[in-house]
Amino acid sequence: MNFDLPLADISTDIWDTKYRYRDGDVIRDASLEDTWQRVARALAAVEAGQEGVWAARFHEVLANFRFLPGGRIQAGAGTRHRTTLFNCFVMGTIEDSLDGIFSALKEGALTMQAGGGVGYDFSTLRPRGARADASDTIASGPVSFMHIWDSMCATLISTGARRGAMMATLRCDHPDILEFVEAKRDPAVLRHFNLSVLVSDAFMVALDQDADWPLSFPPGRTVGNVRARALWERIMRANYDSAEPGVIFIDRVNRLNNLGYEETISATNPCGEIPLPPYGACDLGSINLTRFVRAPFTPDATLDLDGIAATASVAVRMLDNVYELAHFPVPRQREVARRSRRLGLGITGLGDALAMLGLRYGSDASLDAACAAMAAICHAAYRASAELARERGPFPAYRAESYLAGEFVRGLPEDIRTAIAAHGIRNSHLTAIAPAGTISLLANNISSGLEPIYAYRYQRNVRRPDGGLTEYAVEDYAWRLYRSLHGDAPLPPGFVSATEIPPDQHLQMQAALQAHVDNSISKTINVPADMAFSGFETIYRNAYALGLKGCTTYRPGAGRGQVMTADQQPPAKPCCELPGAD
Template sequence: MANDQNPIGSRFLAPISESIWDMKYRLKGPDGTPLDVTVEDTWRRVARALASVEAQPEVWEPRFQAALDGFRFLPAGRIVAGAGTGRSVTLFNCFVMGTIQDSMAGIFDALKEAALTMQAGGGIGYDFSTLRPRGAEVKGVGADASGPLSFMDVWDAMCRTIMSAGSRRGAMMAVLRCDHPDIEDFVTAKQDPARLRMFNVSVLVTDPFMEAVRSDGDWDLVFGGRVYRTIRARDLWDRIMRSTYDFAEPGVIFIDRINRENNLRYAETIAATNPCGEQPLPPYGACLLGSVNLSRLVRDPFGPGAQLDEGDLRDLVAVAVRMMDDVVDLSRFPLPQQAEEARTKRRIGLGVTGLADALMMVGLRYGSEEAADWTRATMRQVARAAYLASVDLAKEKGPFPLFDAEKYLASGTMSRMDKDVREAVRAHGIRNALLTSIAPTGTISLYAGNVSSGIEPVFATAYTRKVLMPDGSRREEEVVDHAVALWRRLRGAAPLPDHVVTAQDLTPMDHVRMQAAAQEWVDSSISKTINVPADIPFEEFRDVYQAAWDGGCKGCTTYRPNAVTGSVLSVAEAPKPEPKAEDPPMERPEELEGATYKLRWPGSEHAMYITVNDIVVDGRRRPFEVFINSKNMEHYAWTVALTRMISAVFRRGGEVAFVVDELKAVFDPRGGAWMGGKYVPSILAAIGIEIEKHLKHTGFLDSAASLVEPQGTATPVVRTGKFDDAGWEETPAQDAVAAPPGMACPSCGSYEVRVQEGCLSCATCGFSRCG
């Protein structure tokens, strides 16, 4: 019997868990009336829906519900939110889209498919390596190609437009091969603070490239059989590393290793991943995700007999595999090609969460050799149980349609799988071509009692969360890591054991060691962020990626806090709270500091002048009012209305950065315009961009989505100074108030924002950049 860690009288392990359930997973009617009265109703709804595709649903529904009970098995949020609701939704988390054909028709067909998938809430990955480089000849039209980056801008605008229509947030991943002629521009593209904000970007790194880096060899940049130019491999590698060091992107994906290790290498070629990298998928590939909560399977936690209940783990994994296989048949799909891909291969991504908490409970320090060995052994148990369960399903329901015994056994994970598992597969086939993955679990881990996410370390043992009450007031509540909360219940105020560590205590190689240990028995990949200190030397930072390659990882994502990316690893005292929602609007001082920006919309006869004035509150400069002036009288009414509304929002205080996002998301059906090499979907979006420039310059915006100006560009501020009834007095730009420490959540304003599992997420409200 594994440990019973529920607080008496509640199925939720922490107050934040109930909040997350109510916001994200609880079924409600059109008027907001809860239809899931309790979390048991949610578990029952999901279990009944998944069991409905079984031949004996009455047998499997209670077993499925038992697996969900106590947050032991955590299907991905899309399954919990969508299964059994009667809504026509996809229960799959991630997709890689079809190969983009290098023609205008092919490009926009692919864009349409992406829009339909994102509208359904799916995160998507794309390989843009098939598009000819910038400057290449386009035969028959007498023009030169604009290159893949220009079309990525179009995808970016599409994603922003879909989001502005109220769709569930879905992330995008763009990858480009390391030998594409535009790779150098791709590596530095996101250094432009207004470009590709809807994308994560990664470089597809090949084995020959890594060999050229190691030997300091030359590297050809090639497209269509033509060598465009030859560069030094180490120069490109250092460019990738330097951009990642300074801007946290791009990541790297070891694509040849992924294909070599793929169980289905005889039936597919992988060229891209989903947005967080844990699912390398072929064209139109789709995968669903779920996690076994290891923190719920430890017997005698913190005691002398503390250990993982391996029998309970095997039983839970077997039920979880069946549940996820049933999702393949239950789910809808945005595109018929995705449905065909899912049902002919029946790929699932079963992983774990709560690993760091489980290590804490059994007395092991995260990142140590002993913890890595324990992780490797645990993931081997998960893999064995999952593969054997899938064999049992094949006996009952048949193997996946593309199964070929000899080819399957000779490829990927199967080549090193235990003999008894290989013999079982040979004799009976297997239901699911691939079975294991470590997915981002930030939100479902909060829902499960603030357990540590995936295989990430504990970020903080505790933090303070501000909760908005119905009367508009705010109260503070402590959010405690699940294992730490259990320690307190068992040991009271006794100090935490020495082996308890957080992300701030670890070296980069501790992270690499844990990722490599888990990867050995994961047949897909792992979503993980290797957090590194801000002062790590560049040479040492570069060595982290080499260590990930040498350790057998399939990719690597790092995060180094700095003035550009934001100091999300800081655990220092949070900035003073913003004015409360119930406070009256701020009074206007006699004089304000501000800046004026000139905006000329393409095709317009007159320029607009946008002035943003600021006020200083608690030592922090924040926007107070906006004025928009134009000689074009057709603009007069709407610009006056717009400035009054924006100024009213600014004067209320609180988190106001959403104004920028809303403006930038406005799509003009008559068409946008290209400005400075970027597509802007409307004149309102252009105004939003100018306001955003101001908020960045003053330090009000400080987030991963709000980077400093790219190197080599001029400052956006036209003039700064004080404006009052006497007129304007110029002041130097450097007199602006410095930016506050940390990073604010764009959804709730909390400073509990983290980069984990390759994803920016908020520990207070569950907001995630990754869906």
Template sequence: MNASDKLIDSTLAPQEVSLDVLREKYAKGEEREIADVRARVARALARLEPEPRRAELEARFLWAQEQGFVPAGRINSAAGLGLRATLINCFVQPVGDAISGHDGQLPGIYTALLEAAETMRRGGGVGYDFSAIRPLGSKVHGTASRASGPVSYMEVFDASCRTVESAGARRGAQMGVLRVDHPDIERFIAAKDGGALTNFNISVGVTDAFMRAVEDDAAFALVHRAEPGDEDQATGAFRREDGLWVYREARARELWERIMLSTYDHAEPGVLFVDRMNRENNLWYCEELRATNPCGEQPLPAYGCCDLGSLNLTAFVQQPFSAGAAFDFARMREVAAVAVRMLDLVLDATEWPLPQQAAESRAKRRVGLGFLGLGSALVMLGLRYDAEEGRALAARIAEELRDAAYAASVELAREKGTFPLFDAERYLQGQFVQRLPHELREAIRAHGIRNSHLLSIAPTGTISLAFADNASNGIEPPYSWTYQRRKRTADGGSRSYEVADHAWRLYRQLGHDIEREGLPPQFVTALEMRAGDHLRMVQAVQPFIDTAISKTVNVPEDYPYEDFRDLYLEAWRAGLKGLATYRPNSVLGSVLSAGPAAASAPQASAPAGAPDDDPLVKRFEHRPLGELESVTSKIEYSTQEGRKSAYLTVSFIRAEGRWQGRQVEIERPFEFFMPGNQRTGGHQWITASMRLLSMVARAGGPIAKALADMREVVWEKGPVRCGFLTREDGVQVPVYHDSEVAAIAFMLQRLLIRRGFLDAMGNQVPVDELARRLEAREGAAPPPAQPQPPTPSGALPAVSGAKCPECGARALRKVDGCTRCDECHYVGECG
């Protein structure tokens, strides 16, 4: 059988959440299914080909998508619709030191701000290098004043992004970069500590010279071309022979420690190894790379863009979960070749926000073909993500993808011509190009190449949900096999979905009883592996990717700082171009609703499609009634009828039962009580609700689900304020819910979270973890592996994220390159 005749063996019905995301974000007009979107994209791109081949290529483009090619979100959402929105996900745009006009070749600050606003209005995210802006306190000779520094102007860009978003545009994404030798680098590192710059990811541009100074514990000069203020000159600032001013010297290791501590506590800043980015750049001879797009997978020059698409690796797994499981490399290479042609056409099909972006694209024709679903595909093949065998296969996939993409671009050059800035001799001298097979390099010498760059591994959260049945995100391993995602509905309420990983669903579909058998060893999640194993996966794949990889090293909350502090140093020594990390903590929270045990293999046992069933608790028998242990919390909330206060009481009982072959004991709620005057209509529903919750609890029913349903109740009397979010800067932000019922359910959730019965997202903690917590509490043992910080009565955990478009909570964070909400688990824009 020819590779082109093989069809994907997909027997899984789409998850409800996948269909909803598809229809909300990508399907337009009368479109309802994936096939409708694919047909529109194929038709729109084929229209740009010569007339005699359009029908043939349209069919070929549709075939490639059916076989596993997933164009990036902007392409799926806008191609063929005649919109004035860009098909390109992300850009890098320059910022100079002048207030307006231009600073040499760079646009002034407010000129750059206007350009960025136009780009975001059309749907693109933007990365910037702010290093040209003069430091705080330096001289501004034209006005005889002092500069306010780059961080102050980043706040202006942050506000502009927020304003563009509020006007109805796609949620903006921004990356702010500052070189490690900029005199304001300490302010930049701490810029987000107080909850500012919520529309930015930030990264430090680190040089090899600085990293060598870290290794040697040497001094490192902080420099800029702008003249320092008199105070800095009085304390030793001086001008070097190269014309740069040395503001002061810092101990490199101390500065590095600041970066590591901030990253450990707040997941930012990330680190970009700018010298390696430039050494590995195919266009080393005609451009300089100083920043990346917001998710970090594309180091780009001024006005550069990333034109993205991914191959769904799970689509190429044959006979999954069997002794004959294999990866279809031949079909992957064939699909990759078609995908390169499609991405090249996107550059001609798109609407460019700025003429400079159009010119930059035409001169170099960058594209970024990558993959998604690596973690899920390895599971289907019986390989662990954190084992050498998994890394070896990932490296081979990347190598085969590289060779197929470069060969396809050579063929396009023979047909359509090379990119205009192609210089065969210098291009072939590039470090990455020199690693290509000899026959490919000779083909490039003879025929040229259509695209300067071809490969990029981007985050793919939303398109993975909509087009790949929630296969794992980009290069990442699965974060959890199942989790709950809550979203707003058209009537202002909300609903919950169970979202399951593709490999997990398929394993169950093939007849495996997960609850009885557990999961085989290859089912390993992000938090179950060592941080070094995340890094080694990138190290295995990066040599075959000509731009970069968006990768987040997820570590558990209790991951020791002494082990964490060397991760980025190891990444530099391993030859990576950058890295980001994420550690759940009391400031950032946990991204998904899977608790510490739910993320591990044996506990992923709730049947997909049956979220109301809770066999983990129902099978437990409670002890004979005696004295119940109770917890009471005073609550205060405000409605249109005025300010109210009350006491919530939850009583707990011990329950015993067998779990995974052993006898365990847990504590679970038995009764809910909120006193009130039953003669008033306003309190009759309180009494009824508490009685119904008590009945659910005594029957061993799903308490977490019952409270989640209560939080979906909406009334016509207006929102209810039920507390405050305390930001890092100490400012208290009020929290609103859609009804008094929803507010009380929220506060009951918080009480049960503090007790340890629910996890941080209000979902049921698995039985073995409940048993362990009870044992730890009775034996005065150390706290649980992932404890919930105690919350004072009437207060809520500190939150400082951006506003979620689904639930309204200030809980949006960037994880694995995607926007995710800590509160409702909304997955936003990626890449």
């Protein structure tokens, strides 16, 4: 059987407009094969004396979309463009002064101009109405300054820069938390931001006890109180009505941080899968699970776990090499990023792969298969990084006793811990699951990240370099493959779309994979439009109970426009979509 399909029109367009190398008016990549060769050669250039050997191995995993490096790598590696090869940044701590605020704004602008998505914690800014002692003026609060960032991002987009994406976080005990929670009820404002509340373990205890919750600024200096349940309901109501803000369980993020012995995290990249310290950065890559399904749509369908692990080992070396090639828009980013050498290796195409295996997304068997794939990636990645440390040395912030005592590292297989103890490890973190939206479109429209199939056929809006939109009729990869093999035969039970899956099964999938993810996971919990608020609120409590690091939901009609419209639904007016980590 032939399991290859012609490249879809939308995939060709994505390659041509986003990843094809153009040097001025000269086209350098004549084909997709040229792009793979360019990226492979660029990442192998740091392999002194073995460039050809590693270029061939890198090309092998890139070919046929087996491994999909982050979009910035595919677009920038081996070119003369002055862009970053990193998708994910968290900017420096915002100093609570006008000079500090606008210095942070400038650094964010430089980073987004170079192609990076950024995260900011606005909790360091004094609340609205507080007096600034030095200037004897009244503070306007963090939300007011977020509007300046949003305008900056819009201005960069208007100049032709890659569409910017930002994450804004605020502590749940900040006095302006209610203003932050309500900030995106008007869908016309803060369009370039995702918002997330930093929810602490102490707050969840207060919520369970129906206790008062102190609001403080600076931290530890109480300036007011609110009922914990009242604040929680405001967060949930805003999310239910307008899909913002999400929730990050920040104490869990820090407790499970492999570098918790030397850094504190309070922000993430725009889609939430990479928690980072101030000035931190991480490069991403996703293994395409659809390329590792043997005998799809048959009783003998299996997942090639050995092939997945082998690809993960090569991918780690590729992503580590990015650090030697990358341009960092702000000098401090280079210092912090190289101190940890974080990687975010994950999966994409999970929904399609499960359909090809005949497993319904959310079933116990699907959870087992997904968990096995992510475990193979995680363990292969840690083994490869330990081997790289033997060859090249560990990351500079490595401290053997503290690192091996970390909660996540303690759960790794004993042979990995032994190798780390012997040689150290090259990268502090190795796994994450990104949305992988654009690169999944590139790879013949496979389902993105760990998400289920969105729909079998739908309309998709793609933004042009000039800011306009082109609408494509798009077909899911697994659906196309099944139709090419079996014509109009009824779809097997493994086919299920996102809206057919109960929210608790979305959560169970995220929880199953989190056990093998040392960074975090970008996941959208699809919620029916008519779901009662009480059930919706329970999703977030269950997310905390399941040990997740964060939670994001989407309820149709909850304030966000759509860039994808299933054929059976009327088209929706497109809006400015926050891009995924592509």
